[in-house]
Amino acid sequence: MANPLIEKLLILQDRDQVVRRLADQLESIPREVAAFETEIEDETTALENSKSKLQSLEVQRSDLDLQVKAAQDKINKYRNQQLEVKKNEEYQALSHEIELTEKQILVWEEEEIALMLDIDEESEVFSERESVFDATIAEIREKITVLGGRKTEVEAQLIEARARLEESKTPLEVRFIKTYERLADRIRFPVVVPVKGQVCDGCHLRVSNDTVEESRKGEELTTCDNCGRVVFLAS
Numbered sequence: 001m002a003n004p005l006i007e008k009l010l011i012l013q014d015r016d017q018v019v020r021r022l023a024d025q026l027e028s029i030p031r032e033v034a035a036f037e038t039e040i041e042d043e044t045t046a047l048e049n050s051k052s053k054l055q056s057l058e059v060q061r062s063d064l065d066l067q068v069k070a071a072q073d074k075i076n077k078y079r080n081q082q083l084e085v086k087k088n089e090e091y092q093a094l095s096h097e098i099e100l101t102e103k104q105i106l107v108w109e110e111e112e113i114a115l116m117l118d119i120d121e122e123s124e125v126f127s128e129r130e131s132v133f134d135a136t137i138a139e140i141r142e143k144i145t146v147l148g149g150r151k152t153e154v155e156a157q158l159i160e161a162r163a164r165l166e167e168s169k170t171p172l173e174v175r176f177i178k179t180y181e182r183l184a185d186r187i188r189f190p191v192v193v194p195v196k197g198q199v200c201d202g203c204h205l206r207v208s209n210d211t212v213e214e215s216r217k218g219e220e221l222t223t224c225d226n227c228g229r230v231v232f233l234a235s
């Protein structure tokens with residue numbers, strides 16, 4: 001690199017990019033942690049949902065059981081009454097009630113069989129979830145711990161990178177630093193780019209002859225006519 005001013009600016013740009021990359025990393029860590037925490041919540045909710053679904057099926061089943069038992073008691077009661085009634089119509093009426101109740105019991109028993117199949121299915125889902133739950137949560141927590149370590153690491157790297165960035169400003173005139181910083185805040189990196197075959201390496205458009213001439217002198221900062229980046233002649 002022939003131009004010492006450009007050389008210093010390129011060092012500044014390099015170190016600035018390191019600082020920006022580390023700052024971005026540091027900023028993204030809390031988001032990553034939050035995403036993992038959401039994963040833990042989702043896993044926990046899924047397990048709880050499966051458990052309460054299973055419990056509600058069990059409750060339905062025991063309710064049906066009670067209904068069937070109550071109906072059977074009723075049938076027994078009707079049969080006892082039949083032993084005591086005198087009139088045939090009364091006896092027939094009780095037989096009719098018994099028949100209706102038996103039909104109802106059959107319906108409930110079928111419902112119970114369907115419920116038992118659902119319970120089996122949900123039990124499997126629940127056991128499967130439960131068997132991997134602790135390991136899954138531990139795995140996610142481990143990732144969060146790693147991110148915590150990473151954060152400390154990046155924070156230290158960032159302090160050092162900022163110090164190195166400041167060092168790179170020392171040999172530069174303040175006005176050059178200001179120009180660079182203004183560009184760095186509004187244009188996509190890199191903001192100090194070579195001109196190759198009269199084309200700006202930043203925007204890939206052709207620069208004027210004047211710009212080429214100016215940058216050949218290398219005393220002041222020359223900017224691209226199109227994008228405003230600092231340009232220098234590629235050696």
Ligand SMILES: [Zn+2]
Binds near residue numbers: 200202203224227228
């Ligand atoms: Zn340009």
